[in-house]
Amino acid sequence: QLAMGNCLTNSFSSTKEAKALPIDTIFKFPSPLPNWASGEGFASGTIDLGGLQVCQISSFTKIWATHEGGTDNLGATFFEPSAVPNGFSMLGCYSQPNNQPLFGWVLAGKDITVDSSSGGTLKKPIDYTLIWSSESSNFEQDDHGYIWLPTPPDGYKAVGHVVTTSPEKPSLDKIRCVRSDLTDECEAGRWIWGQGTTSSENGFNVYGSRFSIRGTKAQGVCVGTFIAQENTSGTAPNSSLACLKNNNFALFSSMPKANQIEALVQTYSPWMYFHPRDEYLPSSVDWFFSNGALLYKKGEEPNPVHIEPTGSNLPQGGSNDGEYWLDLPIDHKAREEVMKGDVKTSETYLHIKPVFGGTFSDIVVWIFYPFNGPSTAKLGLIDIPLGKIGEHVGDWEHVTFRVSNFNGVLHNVYFSQHNGGTWVDAPLLEFQNGTNKFVAYSSLHGHANYPKPGLVLQGTSEIGIRNDTARSDLVMDTGARYSIASAEHIAGIVEPPWLNYARKWGPKITYELGTEVENVENVLSGDLKSALENLVNIVPDEVFGEDGPTGPKMKSSWDGDEE
16 A cells, blocks of 8 residues: 555565666655644535535556556556545546656545435446557557546546456456536546657557546546546547536535644745846836836826835726836836845735635735746757846746645646746655755746746747746745735735736837847847747747736636646
């Protein structure tokens, strides 16, 4: 049996000797997790979805593994949950790529209905269908593996597969199907494994399961199981399985309260490292306002208005209609000082939101920079400063850490990067000096966030806009000075006025692109000139203009999921 987190594990053996893989190690946080402060349903171990009580199982028994295909061509391993509490039933098996330490979970369910007139919330399957077998495969594997789809009774749906090493059908008592009113539509999520080395290849593939409608209002609950299916050319992955649905979602009963949020922040909140050459650092919003930031109104540009420290005189609501915008002070010296920010007094702003139907919480850490600096292009081996290209006033960036409402465990982190970002699982994070606080790196001038230091190009492997990150003495403990800007489930949290300002945090200045590029081209010749022209074609247009962003609440991720 294998147990996650800070628990110990018993060893297991496979049918053949295989080289050690990352998955053979169970991920453990650098420090023991605290006992979360008491307060209603958060970290209580179970959640009632409406007659169906679920718990999160993170201890596993290995069933079958392949050692080829998938990410890094290392294969994947399939498990079933172990140590399932008395009265609970397995809902499906778990699978994970072999290229990272074992760290995962699946839900188990218990029928707690009082009124049985509509039938219980769980029932045994009536049969199984063999979805796939490895018998005819010639890749390296532990014995043969068989993946089964439960056949649910009428009015019920399967939410997970069963994996065996025998061609005999599993026992009908092995798994439970869920009443349809407690399920939601499911689709293929992150690729886990296939016989090829990319998710786009035809043939048999395994994906994580996720619900189709996502966001802070969505009731879908991830089961933690996987989707197994044959892909054919021109067809998108679809699922014969369902996800769960939280019919008690509106109660917010499992969301963390204010004292629990404080504990989560002090346990996990990131240390943000800024590039040693970055002169444009964060500030608090009230510092930005108090040091001369101005509010402009269309048609009244000669008479900008000083902004109150709380933003109380900013227009509220509406839309980004171009009627108002913010800008730096007019005085040149004051302008230069405000552009630099003030990291020593900077503050972070938290948005606490429910995800996975309220079974997880996203803690979004927003950081404000008064100014975004100019870009640098990499053209092969040559770096070319791009003048004003990339500059804009006002820069909102964020990282999101996702924790389980069953037990308060950090599962993954989203690093925002320009117009997108990336999710990183907890085992692949860097942690700060033996604590459970993860590390993030802010890129030079552009302030995109990355989990590791180094260079990332926005473009191709040889030509693009540089995103340089490095460890330095310029560092910010984001949990040292913060405020909860928004948490819909907590009474008494008052959103600051600036959060509901819907317009731009900087002026829109459209450069004459040809002129800006020509200024750079004048110092280039031959192949470098051609490379710059290629860069202009592959980098998004918004890079080549100056346009302040809207605030956090105007982003699509505010009510949606991070994609």
